[in-house]
Amino acid sequence: MGKILPLLEIRDLSVEVENKEVLKGVNLVINPGEVHAIMGKNGSGKTTLSHAIMGHPKYKVLRGDILLNGESLLGLPPDERARRRIFLAFQYPVAIPGVTVAQFLRSAIMSVRKGEVEAKNVRKLIKEEMLKLDIPDSFMTRFLNEGFSGGEKKRLETLQLRLLQPKMMVLDETDSGLDIDSLKRVSESIESARGTDKSILLITHYQRMLSYVKPDFVHVFLEGKIVKSGGAGLALELEERGYEWLESGKTEDKIADGKAAVTLN
Numbered sequence: 001m002g003k004i005l006p007l008l009e010i011r012d013l014s015v016e017v018e019n020k021e022v023l024k025g026v027n028l029v030i031n032p033g034e035v036h037a038i039m040g041k042n043g044s045g046k047t048t049l050s051h052a053i054m055g056h057p058k059y060k061v062l063r064g065d066i067l068l069n070g071e072s073l074l075g076l077p078p079d080e081r082a083r084r085r086i087f088l089a090f091q092y093p094v095a096i097p098g099v100t101v102a103q104f105l106r107s108a109i110m111s112v113r114k115g116e117v118e119a120k121n122v123r124k125l126i127k128e129e130m131l132k133l134d135i136p137d138s139f140m141t142r143f144l145n146e147g148f149s150g151g152e153k154k155r156l157e158t159l160q161l162r163l164l165q166p167k168m169m170v171l172d173e174t175d176s177g178l179d180i181d182s183l184k185r186v187s188e189s190i191e192s193a194r195g196t197d198k199s200i201l202l203i204t205h206y207q208r209m210l211s212y213v214k215p216d217f218v219h220v221f222l223e224g225k226i227v228k229s230g231g232a233g234l235a236l237e238l239e240e241r242g243y244e245w246l247e248s249g250k251t252e253d254k255i256a257d258g259k260a261a262v263t264l265n
Contacts, residue, residue, distance in 0.1 A: 005070055007032045007199045008053070008168050013064035015045075015052045021062065022048040024224040030168075035200040037210055037235060040221030041243055046203045047091060048224075050172040053201075054088040055081050068168065082112050087166035089157040091173040091203075095145040101156065102126070102140040105163060112164045129162045133189055150177025151186075158189045169193065169200045175209040187212030207239040220246060 008030040015023040022045050030036050038046050052059045053066055055078040066073045073081055096104070106122050117125060130139070133155055145153050154174055161169060171190065175183055191213050194200065202213060210218075210232065218234040219226045220243070227246055228234070 004031050006030060006067070007034075007069060008201070009065075009067040009070075010049075010053075011065045011067070013049075013052065013066065014062040015048055016060045016062050017048055017058060022224050023052065025064070026224070026226060028219070028226065030199045030201060032167075032199055033194070033196040034217065035194065035202065035213065035215045037202045037204060037215040037218045038221055039204060039218060039235060039238055042205075044221040045224040046221050047172055049221075050088055050170045050201075050203060053081075053168075053170055054078050054086060079111070082164070082166075083114075085112075085165070085167040087161055087164055087169050089154075089161060089169070089171045089174050091176055093145050093148075093153045093157055095143070095148070097143050097146050099144050100140065101142055101144055104144050105160065108160065109163055126159075126163065129159055132162070133159055134185070135159060151179060151182035154178055154182065154186050158186050161193060162189065167198050169198065170203075171200065172203045173205065174202070175204055175206065183209060184212060207235040210235045222246060 006029045008028075010026055010028040013023055013026040014021060024045075026045075026049065028036070038049070040046050048059060052061060053073075055073065055076060061074060068081075068084055068086065073084075073086075076084075105126055109117055109122050109125070110119065126140075130137070135155060139152075139156070142148075145156065148156070154177065157174065169190075174186060174190070178186060187209055190200070200213070202209070202215065204210065215232050215235065218230055218232060218238075220228040220234070220238065222243065
């Protein structure tokens with residue numbers, strides 16, 4: 001049996017944002033079917049990593065590479081990365097006045113799943129997934145995210161995820177702004193999207209979402225580097241102890257230079 005080809009591989013990635021180096025040599029290997037959680041304090045580089053994976057032009061790659069199925073993504077615009085089945089759920093989804101949810105979803109589906117979903121079936125597909133998420137029909141005529149509550153925005157992000165059928169899901173603090181009921185509903189929908197050929201990179205501050213979306217691996221970000229990796233139990237340890245014990249170097253397996261690759265074959 002041959003070696004498993006990683007779905008997503010990040011090699012010695014350093015990224016600059018507004019002339020400041022934020023990521024400083026990140027290595028990560030995510031195989032098909034795995035769920036990886038990234039935790040860390042504000043400003044540690046978690047969101048920068050998500051935007052770099054998606055190809056946001058504001059985030060400049062200084063060194064390293066990002067590979068999907070063994071092929072470099074560098075140089076590809078965000079829309080092409082989306083067509084290669086990468087999905088980014090934003091921490092703060094942007095409102096787009098004048099564009100209805102129905103228009104946006106239809107356009108996204110026909111762009112990302114062109115040749116896979118026939119135009120005549122798009123409405124039916126959207127309706128089916130809305131029912132699963134208990135999203136009312138009134139959503140479709142509203143302008144995208146305009147006047148939406150935090151919970152409504154995240155449910156819409158989850159609806160997009162289900163409709164676009166990505167292979168690599170990058171979820172940037174999807175639990176942000178959710179009450180307990182909304183968190184459970186959104187988390188269960190994300191958990192149901194798991195599969196042997198799909199992977200999730202879940203960025204979060206808190207362990208609470210990981211109670212629903214069970215991670216295979218947890219990584220801790222500090223100052224633009226992965227300083228510690230472990231199993232799901234690491235999230236519970238962070239919930240109890242915070243990050244100070246890592247910042248002060250009081251752990252034997254802290255990754256001193258942040259460049260040790262997490263190889264999970």
